[in-house]
Amino acid sequence: xxxxxxxxxxxxxxxxxxxxxxxxxxxxxxxxxxxxxxxxxxxxxxxxxxxxxxxxxxxxxxxxxxxxxxxxxxxxxxxxxxxxxxxxxxxxxxxxxxxxxxxxxxxxxxxxxxxxxxxxxxxxxxxxxxxxxxxxxxxxxxxxxxxxxxxxxxxxxxxxxxxxxxxxxxxxxxxxxxxxxxxxxxxxxxxxxxxxxxxxxxxxxxxxxxxxxxxxxxxxxxxxxxxxxxxxxxxxxxxxxxxxxxxxxxxxxxxxxxxxxxxxxxxxxxxxxxxxxxxxxxxxxxxxxxxxxxxxxxx
Numbered sequence: 001x002x003x004x005x006x007x008x009x010x011x012x013x014x015x016x017x018x019x020x021x022x023x024x025x026x027x028x029x030x031x032x033x034x035x036x037x038x039x040x041x042x043x044x045x046x047x048x049x050x051x052x053x054x055x056x057x058x059x060x061x062x063x064x065x066x067x068x069x070x071x072x073x074x075x076x077x078x079x080x081x082x083x084x085x086x087x088x089x090x091x092x093x094x095x096x097x098x099x100x101x102x103x104x105x106x107x108x109x110x111x112x113x114x115x116x117x118x119x120x121x122x123x124x125x126x127x128x129x130x131x132x133x134x135x136x137x138x139x140x141x142x143x144x145x146x147x148x149x150x151x152x153x154x155x156x157x158x159x160x161x162x163x164x165x166x167x168x169x170x171x172x173x174x175x176x177x178x179x180x181x182x183x184x185x186x187x188x189x190x191x192x193x194x195x196x197x198x199x200x201x202x203x204x205x206x207x208x209x210x211x212x213x214x215x216x217x218x219x220x221x222x223x224x225x226x227x228x229x230x231x232x233x234x235x236x237x238x239x240x241x242x243x244x245x246x247x248x249x250x251x252x253x254x255x256x257x258x259x260x261x262x263x264x265x266x267x268x269x270x271x272x273x274x275x276x277x278x279x280x281x282x283x284x285x286x287x288x289x290x291x292x293x294x295x296x297x298x299x
Contacts, residue, residue, distance in 0.1 A: 042067045045124060048102065057089060058096040065103070065121050074119050101125025160197065161239040163204030164246050177205035180215050181238075187223045190231045197235035204242035212250045221245050 048054075048062050065074050076094065080087045097103040104120040166173065181198045184191040193201070208218045222238055231237060264277045271288035278285075284292065 043123075047124075051100070054096055054100060055093065057085060058093040061090065061093045062097050062102050062121075065097075066123055068121075074121075075117075160200050160233075160236055161243060163201055163239050163242045164207035165203050166206040166210045168210060169203075169206070173206045173209060174202050176215070177202040177209065180205055180218060184219065184223060184238075187219065188226060190226070191223065191234050191238070193235055193238075201235060201238055201242065204239065208242070208247065211247050213247050 044063055044066055048066075049059060051059060054062070061079070068074065076087050076091050079090045079094075083090065085093075094103060098105065102122055102125055104122060106118045106120065107115055108118050109115055178198055181193055181201055184193070205218055208221075209215070222241055226237075264279055266275045266277055267282075268274070269276055269285040269288055270283045271292075272285065274285055274287075276285040282289075
């Protein structure tokens with residue numbers, strides 16, 4: 001009963017004794033079955049595929065971009081049409097790659113004068129070299145313009161928009177327009193206008209009044225539905241409304257004819273006591289005046 005098999009080991013070797021870091025329940029790691037590529041492949045460094053800080057989406061997107069031919073669009077819209085992650089996640093992944101040096105974006109001007117964004121993929125961050133030709137010419141350096149030193153002063157204000165001009169520039173009409181503009185600040189304190197702005201806008205208000213718009217209607221058109229935010233240039237807004245909302249001309253009216261003839265009251269002739277119509281200066285009727293004129297001629 002105590003006979004032992006000399007060919008059997010005294011006891012099984014413990015896996016934990018030979019590899020203390022190996023788990024008791026470890027089932028084995030990845031096994032590669034590699035076949036050498038001869039076409040359609042790209043060399044990608046482990047510093048990207050095993051990057052400790054990049055997300056899995058950023059690593060996959062970086063590998064995809066490095067595998068694309070030069071000139072392939074890699075903007076967010078094109079990538080979102082290719083993958084299902086959505087524009088937000090793709091945009092975040094592109095920013096990760098750009099932050100770690102795997103992408104670089106430059107704005108260049110084409111020969112036609114357009115500004116385009118050129119994306120440069122770097123397979124080894126920190127080792128810059130001439131980028132591959134993507135069809136976009138490199139920006140040409142421009143000679144620095146000669147600048148003449150001049151004293152600094154306040155920047156000139158942009159001219160106000162043009163306003164309608166009235167056909168009649170009577171002083172009373174322009175004064176009424178000026179008074180209307182000066183009173184707008186009572187309806188909205190933001191419409192406090194300077195004297196120069198008021199002088200520019202007054203003809204536009206006069207054109208409205210000339211077209212039979214009442215002062216109340218003009219005031220309503222200028223102060224209704226103003227934006228809630230502060231007004232940078234209230235005069236520019238009022239000038240735009242005066243031009244854009246100008247009412248039409250009043251309807252055509254047939255001009256009045258000549259005034260009717262004056263009808264004098266009846267009075268008695270001093271010569272024949274006959275009633276006749278004539279101005280107050282006439283004292284004799286027509287027959288008596290004719291007879292008197294003939295008698296004077298015979299003399």
